[in-house]
Each structure stands twice: as C-alpha cells, then as structure tokens.
Amino acid sequence: MIEIPFESIEFQIALLLLIAVAGYLIAAYIHQSAVVGEILIGLIVGPSFLGLITYTEFVSALAQMGAIIMLFVIGFDFHFKTLLKYDYLLIGTSGVILPWVMGFMFAQYFGFQFEGSLFIGAALTATSIAITANVLKEMGKLHTKVANAIIGTAVIDDILALVVLSVTIDIVSGAAGLTDILIAILRPVLFIVIAAIAGLFVIDKIIVKIDNSKLAETFPELVFLFGLCIAFIYALTAEIFGISPVIGAFIAGVSINKVSLNHSMSIKKGSEYLYIPFASIFFISLGILTDLHQITSEIIPFIIILTLIAIxxxxxxxxxxxKILGMDTHDSLTIGAGMIPRGEMAMIIALIGLSMGLISQDIFVAIVMTGLICTIITPLLLKDWLFQ
Structure with a gap:
C-alpha cells in the first residue's frame, strides 16, 4: 500500500498552492479582492474548521518570504520624493496616538491594570503596510496620489509604532526616559537614511556594473538574483534596527527602481513571478494563524468593541x-480606510504583553482576531466603496 507523506515539504507546498487557487475562486465568487479570498480559505483549512494545515515554522517562513518579496516589488512603483513629505508625518502621528489613547482608555474601562492597558493600546497602533499595498496594486491604484499618501504614512506609522512599543516597555519596566525615547525614534530613521543612500549611490552602481559585464550577457538572470539578495539583506538589516523587515524590503525596492538594465533580466519582473505564489501564502497564513475555537462567549463583546475602536x-x-491638510474628502477617507489593517506588529506587541504576564491568553486571541477583522474589512472598503 502506498503511503502519502503528509508531513513532507513537497506535500505542504502543493497543498498551500492548491489552497491559494481556491482562495482566488472564493474571491471571484464573492466579487472581492484576492486578499479576502486567501484569508477566508486560510480560516477554512486552518485550525478553525478543517484543520488540514497549521501555522508551522515552515508556513511561517514561507509567509515571511511572501511579505518581503511583496513589499520589494511594490517598492518599485514609488520614489522617495513622493513618500517623504511633512504631511505624511502629521497624518501618521495622529494615526498612532489616537488608537493608542483610545485602546488604553477602553482597556481601563474594562478594568485592566495600567500596564496591561498600555499594551492593548499599543497593539492598535501599527498599520500593516503589506495588506493595503497589495490591495492597491491589485486594483491598479499604486500610481495614484492617494496611494503615495497611504504608503508614505504607513512607513512613518511603522516607525512610530516601534517608538510606542519601546516607550510602553520602558514605562512598564520603570525605565522610561528621554534618552530611551530619542534612541527609539532615531534608530529606525537612521536605518532608512543609510539604506536609501546605500541604495541610490552604491548598490545602483554595482548593479549597473554587473549588467554591463560579459558575465551578465552570458547569465542575464544574475542581476535579478543580486537584486533579490539585496531585498533580503535590507529586510534583515531593518529587523536588526528594530523595525519591520517588510519596511526594509520596501526601501530596497524604492532604492533600486531607477536602475536601467541593458543585458539583464528585469529585477522587478523576476520578483513579480515569485510575488504571486508567496504573497498568496502570506495572506493564507493570516487565516491559518487564527483559531476561532479559542474564542469564548465571554470574550466576544470585548473583541467586538476592540475591533470598532481599532477601526x-x-x-x-x-x-x-x-482633510485638514487640504486633501479632498474622497482621498481623505481613502487614506483613513487604507490605514485600518493591523498585521504582524500588533501580534508581536500582544505576544510581548502575554509573555510579560500583563495580558491573558484570551486577550491575546482578541487582539489577533481584531487584526484579522481589520485586515478583511480594508479590501471591502477600498474596492466596494472608495474605488467603485
């Protein structure tokens, strides 16, 4: 009798790709973004319903690759001069402070201790840039003014969320000080400055030199491999500096997108081939990560109110x-909707709070569910309301 190796890597990859196809079919059937279809199919095949696949280290690694490649590709559609604007700093700051304060006040009202309330509020601060960027790309809206505003604000948002996390941990540990706050702010800013300069003035020249070599004429895929390597080096360096790896990959894409190649395979086009399967696995993993069985009747009201506050x-x-800064009503609402999704940063903050004993397991699950609901809502708002 032939035994099917269900635990093998080959089977898991085949299953994930088949699930991805099913996610597209669901999205087409309900007339929604592929992101929604992939998350829903992840819920169906994950622990919540069928239990066909769990969030293993292997799935996590593929999902992380998907997020990095996705933001690397999306970075090719942006330029620093359109992202680095004072307006985006103001919008991002407001979009971090208000969720932190409202989340904190809500937790205090529910009777949580001061430290636990800080973590619940902090978990609501960070926008998931991967979700909105993918939806905008899918709808062909990446080259719009509002897309520049959303992505630029989301990058700032990620940095400020890191500052919030650092300050929260320092307050809880009783070590909060001006020096700690300044370091938390300057560290990610320093990374972006160094990464941008290295990309524009060093890596670009290296790519051009490789492209003009005889080696590139023989192996036109060589530059693509080098570019992809740069994306993961940037992602790793960003993580070392304490910010999301996907921000690093995004900066890599923005940094090298002006390079003109003569003999080599396009870095962007080559990455887009990888983008399709790995991005699908990333969104599927969000559904797999969520186990609805952990939700109790007592925690449901908390999840509902927390989700409303997050949105x-x-x-x-x-x-x-x-709107105050002069954008029209449509663009202002689109920016607000595009900043709603929460992602890995919310889960990381919640996990830190859980490990420190400041929040319980059911509250951790509530934060994860809030992030998932916010993620699903965003494509619905952008596609059916703001970009109809």
Missing part, C-alpha cells in the same frame, strides 16, 4: 488630519 481610531486619526 474608528485609525480611520479618524488619519482621515481627519488628511
């Missing part, structure tokens, strides 16, 4: 200042 605070915190 309203981020939407208002970004759309209102965008």
């Amino acid at each position: 309203i605070s981020k939407f208002a915190g970004c759309s209102i200042p965008a």
